[in-house]
Amino acid sequence: MSALEINKVRKTFGNTEVLKEVSLAIESGEFLILVGPSGCGKSTLMNAIAGLEPVTAGEIRIAGRDVTWCTPAERDIAMVFQSYALYPSMTVRQNIAFGLEMRKMPRGEREAAVERVADLLQISHLLERKPSQLSGGQRQRVAMGRALAREPQIYLFDEPLSNLDAKLRVDMRTEIKKLHQRLGTTIVYVTHDQVEAMTLADRIAVMRDGEILQLGTPEAIYNDPVNRFVAEFMGSPSMNLIDATLEGDAAQGYRLRIVTPGEDDLCLPWPRPTEALASRVGQRVLLGLRPEHFAEHDARIDEMAQGAPFTARVSVAEPTGADILLRLPLGEGEVTARVGPRCPVLPGERLALRIDLGRAVLFDGQSEHRLA
Known part of the structure; x- marks a missing residue:
């Protein structure tokens, strides 16, 4: 009872x-x-x-x-x-x-x-x-x-x-x-x-x-x-929500195209196909990434590294002691990435990062409900 x-x-x-x-x-x-x-x-x-x-x-x-x-x-x-x-x-x-x-x-x-x-x-x-x-x-x-x-x-x-x-x-x-x-x-x-x-x-x-x-x-x-x-x-800092366009199909695999002004388009493979994605191809979706879903990219372990690589110019670095919060452009706005306290980066410098898409979430661009 x-x-x-x-x-x-x-x-x-x-x-x-x-x-x-x-x-x-x-x-x-x-x-x-x-x-x-x-x-x-x-x-x-x-x-x-x-x-x-x-x-x-x-x-x-x-x-x-x-x-x-x-x-x-x-x-x-x-x-x-x-x-x-x-x-x-x-x-x-x-x-x-x-x-x-x-x-x-x-x-x-x-x-x-x-x-x-x-x-x-x-x-x-x-x-x-x-x-x-x-x-x-x-x-x-x-x-x-x-x-x-x-x-x-x-x-x-x-x-x-x-x-x-x-x-x-x-x-x-x-x-x-x-x-x-x-x-x-x-x-x-x-x-x-x-x-x-x-x-x-x-x-x-x-x-x-x-x-x-x-x-x-x-x-x-x-x-x-x-x-x-x-x-x-829920979450502090809150989840990053990035505008993307869904491309591909269930047979060949889905991709997320993210357009960032002044940068090359970023095309990320989406690892978890669902039936709901088939009707959203060509439409706007929202990619949800927590700050800890970003990690510094280390070329020495490239073959073993998990996640999709990309580079971005850091606009703000906020050391908190236990880690560093970075603000960097991705999509139409900026996102927050959480990296280790010894990450060698200064504002204005470019940094290579990886995105852990295995833990990312996807929302419908119109209803804002979860897709995958």
Whole structure:
């Protein structure tokens, strides 16, 4: 039995349809992340799961029980908000215990629960402080502790790290992942940060305009995007999308012709023919390449090297320490290539590279859906 089932949930505000028959099932112990740009409907879906927003149509089940019209208190969920929502006049101990007290939990059990989560989150030394005496990261730990003390069936996290600075956000991300691995809890987590989604999730649901475009593991979302939006949204730097013309046929093999102003045409063999390509010959397609699909070309191992070679004039080189990001012309615009930190190149110089077409993806030029 799934921990959470969402069946054809719709939500409208006046004439605006914010959720369009969203359906998904989350297994017990799974960490699911809802990701997408602002206004895509992810927070509305989270509020519908929590019971904070009534749905227009559809059904929500928690552990097999229909909770579509239940109040938040009747759903056995705990929520961690973007704002910490701590009571400023209460100590950390009182903040964590407050929800348990409202549920009439005996004092001894409350105190044991507070001590348990404080130890788990390493905030035992902060129990007698008030929120004003805490850092942002400490406040977020307290907000998480208040949710963990309840031991509900599902935890809901609504952009809990967005108010933290960059380093603290990375640290807290690690803590949340450790916490999930240790407790095996069921978590639904909303974020607009695709790096956060990639690092935390068991599965990711990419949303746009009230719909789930793709649901899958981080690896599937990153390596096998179903359309242009998912390809560009997931990944940092994002996937390069290059205009090309499809040539050839199934018998002789397909090729991608890329026209770059001021350069010779580049003709790349496409290694994975599909039935969908036959009707696209002579048409515009989009070649999707991640920055790591480029590699420096070494003539010494030419016979063993994988990928299609080409040369380009580097316009910008951005060392990041672990690697170098290069900007270079390919097609109508520029692409980003990720190379090793010792790559001997300066802006304005030509560099020989290879493209790993075995990991590339191809999209239809009109619909922008995946072709191969």
